[in-house]
Amino acid sequence: MHQIAERLWCAVLEQVARTCVVVLGHGAQGIRNHNAGFGVFAPFTDTTEQQFEEMVNVHLKGAFFLTPKLLPLMADGGRILNVSSGLTRFSHPGYAAYAVMKGGVEVLTRYLAAELGARRIAVNTLAPGAIETDFGGGAVRDNADLNASIAKSTPLGRVGVPDDIGGAAAALLSGGSGWINGQRIEVAGGIHG
Template sequence: MSDTRIALVTGGNRGLGRATALALAEDGVDVVLTYRANRAEADDVVTELEKAGVRAAALQLDVGEVGSFPAFAEELRGLLRGTFDRDRLDHLVHNGGHAALTRLGATTVEDVDRLYAVHFKGPYFLTQALADLIADGGSIVTLSSGLSRFAGDGWAIYGSLKAGVDQLTRYLATELGPRGIRVNAVAPGPIATDFGGGTMRDDEGARTHMASLAALGRIGEPDDIGPLIATVLSDRARWVTGQRLEASGGTLL
């Protein structure tokens, strides 16, 4: 049976998930990534990972559809045994997500329900569904946000849910600690991805404004976050658990 470490990265077909998967591959970690809709994009990342010298696979998952999690866990169990010669995962990254502005007077119940399902309910119940598949001594990273610390116009629900993720991370760290499983939150600031319609990637005015608010004078790139997540998952951070690590370049200090 293989002793190579294996990570599951939700939303690993693009943005921060892709950067995390590639950073894990640099550490020699095999990767299972999930995607919601774009199979071709996921397959491209699998190819990149295999070229980097690790084993990789992609599974479909909507992290907001908790009813699908038991079947997903069984599919993952079969994949681990059949493709990776393992019974357990070592790492879980709750990266999958989406953005939605929620200003007073223009927010629907459906907007809030979907944000809650994807960013809070989903990570909790996916952790529950996969807990028996995570090896003792493993590690989990949840994705928080700089918006759980500072307020951004229109991000009330998203930012508040991410603050909930910060607290949930501490509870999960406490509950899973007896098994030696570490749980930490990584909180990116503004990052140049397609998240939120790609504003931080494509809108030069928005990029310049947010860069002016950062101590390091720029916005982040996916490769600023992926290696950090890989480090937090690794034994290099073996004495760190229940923490929120913000990676925002010093935004709004």
């Protein structure tokens, strides 16, 4: 049964890789590698093994095993951008499991940067802070008190919006960012600086 599940997983990864190439074009110079994710808001002691394993599968296993499937489709000199979280640098109770997963993505980024250097493929991590999205049930976007609290703690005086992250991602995937490699770039408006 395990071999069947493994073959199915590989088939899914191959299809995702082919889909990415269709969207980005053969030999695409930049591929945002991993932005899949979900969070578990629970104290460390209340996080279940099942929740933890599901997060490993999505956050770590997905990034680790999708990347080799995409590499043959990438041109030398390309870019890979993994997505982490500001929560790997600043700690808020209830997010330990999520932060551990994203910390793993950051470590993976450094190793990929070292191993893919011969092909001049730059690999970096983008680590957003609190952003007004659907993530976490839209709490940052929809809870006015939470939004105001985060904005008050942020030197730029507001919570991030998707365009803040999109612009940073585009910059890291651009041709002018080729010398940035193996780095964690936080896009959080300076919160907890």
